[in-house]
Each structure stands twice: as C-alpha cells, then as structure tokens.
Amino acid sequence: MQRAHDRSPRSGRALFVLDQYGYAAVPMHCLRNIFAKLKHAEVILTFYIDTLLTYLDKKNLSNFEQTTGISTSVCAAEIDEIKQSPRWRVHLQSSLYQSLTSQCSAQFYTPFFVRPERGHGDFWLLHLSQHWKxxxxxATTHWSHHNHFAHYGRAGFHMFSTGYIGKFDDENKLQMGFDFSEVAATVSKDTMMEQIPAMLFDGDEGMTFEQFFLKLINTTPATRSMVEATLLELHQSGEIRVVDERGDASKARVNLKAAHILQLPSQRSFLF
Structure with a gap:
C-alpha cells in the first residue's frame, strides 16, 4: 500500500492481485485498509468457495470467522440441520457472499468464477473496486475471454436470486453454468427485456439511466453497453419511454446519456 501511495499519492490508483490458495489468507481488515488508503484501488481476489462449503462444520466456521473477520448470519449450531436441506449450498453461499461484499468496503464487485480444468471445485474470482467503470x-473482460470463466446465477438482473453457485448441485449433478458465450449474451438480453419494464413500474416518475445502472450493476453479469443496448431496443419498440432533462421524448438510437430518464409509457402494448 505504501508503494502504491508513493507512486500515485493523489488518486491512489493500484491493482492488487490477491491469489490465495484457499479462503482465509486475506482477512477483511486487509481489504478495508486498501480501500480506505487508496481510493482508486482495485482488488482481484480468489476464494476457494467450493472447498469451504464442502468441509464446513461448527469448528471450521468458527475458525473461518476469526481468521477472516467475516461475520456470517449462519449459526454454528444450525450447520448440521442446514446441510440436511436439499438446497443447503444456496443458503450458505448466499450468506457468505453477502457478508464478504458488505464487509470488505468495496462499492462494486463481480462475483464470477474460475473453473479449473483440474482440481476439486471452483474458485470465486472476485473483483472489488470503488468505481463502476x-x-x-x-465484466467486459469475462465476456471477451470466455474460456475458464463461469457464472452460476441467473442471466439478466438479480443474478443470485436463485441461490446456488457451484460446479455441482446438491444432488451431485453437473451444472453447466453461464459461460459468457454468444448464447449467454442472447439469454441475458432476452431476460433483461422482460425484467426492465417491471422494474420501472416501481417508480412512477422514472429514473435516469445512470441511477438505473448504478442501482443494478452489482446484480448482473451484463456490461453497461449490454444494458444500454437493451434499453434502447425497449425504447424503440415502445415498451419503455426515454425522455431528456426537460421531459421531451428522446430520439436516442445509438447511445443513452447518463441524464436520460427512463419511464414506462402511459399506455403499454400487449401481445395476445
């Protein structure tokens, strides 16, 4: 951190690659120190989530929390009971993920995976930063180099609402996952086309493109350009309405401005 500060005292620009063998070598106070002292720092952190979940018991959970500083909502006394559930990995992984991202002080993150050709499970490849760009x-890198990257959540937004992320499900069946391929891009677009109008319904006054994107950026594998292209297609088909700062309908076809306001039209079309 001192070397990074000496090189970039004003902006604190630095990239930390913290490639731990397991999951306990990078405690939360280390990440919080980085983001507190270097405001433009980025962290790439590996985390052997499959091994942690597979061997998690009362003793391991206590040691894990003490070593890493990650406070989970999982009670040690409940682990045996939780593991009797057919979707126990859903609960444990969701709790760990929410705890880690809320306690590391990063505002933005990509919780995707490296799927090794050999080994005993997948690693989280967490990218943590303080800037959406x-x-x-x-995220663009994952789409550009879709070789060993994987994402086991949903396409579109709210990618972890279905829970479990891992190579094998609770019945030891292989999950194909989301591989950042052209097919995955198509599925992402189709899913966002369905989700976005319902999201805008929650706010009658609408919201700016910047507000919409920043609110949802951590919940999707899609990039900004993918979200923008989907919004433009919905606008051109009349499913949503894009207006400028004065409330006038926009003729945007290629790009959206950060201040463009997204709304539902007063009368929507229905297909029967």
Missing part, C-alpha cells in the same frame, strides 16, 4: 471493465 472498473467493475464494468472487469
């Missing part, structure tokens, strides 16, 4: 560049 850094997060977007990392």
């Amino acid at each position: 850094a997060r977007d560049v990392m």
Whole structure:
C-alpha cells in the first residue's frame, strides 16, 4: 500500500492481485485498509468457495470467522440441520457472499468464477473496486475471454436470486453454468427485456439511466453497453419511454446519456 501511495499519492490508483490458495489468507481488515488508503484501488481476489462449503462444520466456521473477520448470519449450531436441506449450498453461499461484499468496503464487485480444468471445485474470482467503470471493465473482460470463466446465477438482473453457485448441485449433478458465450449474451438480453419494464413500474416518475445502472450493476453479469443496448431496443419498440432533462421524448438510437430518464409509457402494448 505504501508503494502504491508513493507512486500515485493523489488518486491512489493500484491493482492488487490477491491469489490465495484457499479462503482465509486475506482477512477483511486487509481489504478495508486498501480501500480506505487508496481510493482508486482495485482488488482481484480468489476464494476457494467450493472447498469451504464442502468441509464446513461448527469448528471450521468458527475458525473461518476469526481468521477472516467475516461475520456470517449462519449459526454454528444450525450447520448440521442446514446441510440436511436439499438446497443447503444456496443458503450458505448466499450468506457468505453477502457478508464478504458488505464487509470488505468495496462499492462494486463481480462475483464470477474460475473453473479449473483440474482440481476439486471452483474458485470465486472476485473483483472489488470503488468505481463502476472498473467493475464494468472487469465484466467486459469475462465476456471477451470466455474460456475458464463461469457464472452460476441467473442471466439478466438479480443474478443470485436463485441461490446456488457451484460446479455441482446438491444432488451431485453437473451444472453447466453461464459461460459468457454468444448464447449467454442472447439469454441475458432476452431476460433483461422482460425484467426492465417491471422494474420501472416501481417508480412512477422514472429514473435516469445512470441511477438505473448504478442501482443494478452489482446484480448482473451484463456490461453497461449490454444494458444500454437493451434499453434502447425497449425504447424503440415502445415498451419503455426515454425522455431528456426537460421531459421531451428522446430520439436516442445509438447511445443513452447518463441524464436520460427512463419511464414506462402511459399506455403499454400487449401481445395476445
């Protein structure tokens, strides 16, 4: 951190690659120190989530929390009972993920995976940063180099609402996952086309493109350009309405401005 500060005292620009063998070598206070002292720092952190979940018991959970500083909502006395559930990995992984991202002080993150050709499970490849552009560049990298990257959540937004992320499900069946391929891009677009109008219904006054994107950036594998292209298609088909700061209908076809306001039209079309 001192070397990074000496090189970039004003902006604190630095990239930390913390490639731990397991999951306990990078405690939360280390990440919080980085983001507190270097405001434009980025962290790429590996985390052997499959091994942690597979061997998690009362003793391991206590040691894990003490070593990493990650406070989970999982009670040690409940682990045996939780593991009797057919979707126990859903509960444990969701709790760990929410705890880690809320306690590391990063505002933006990409919780995707490296799927090794050999080994005993997948690693989280977490990218943590304080700026949405850094997060977007990392997401774009996953799409550009879809070789060993995987994402086991949903396409579109709210990618972890269905829970479990891992190579094998609770019945030891292989999950194909989301591989950042052209097919995955199509599925992402189709899913967002369905989700976005319902999201805008929650706010009658609408919201700016910037507000919409920043609110949802951590919940989707899609990049900013993918979200923008989907919004433009919905606008051109009349499913949503894009207006400028004065409330006038926009003729945007290629790009959206951060201040463009997204709304539902007063009368929507229905297909029967």
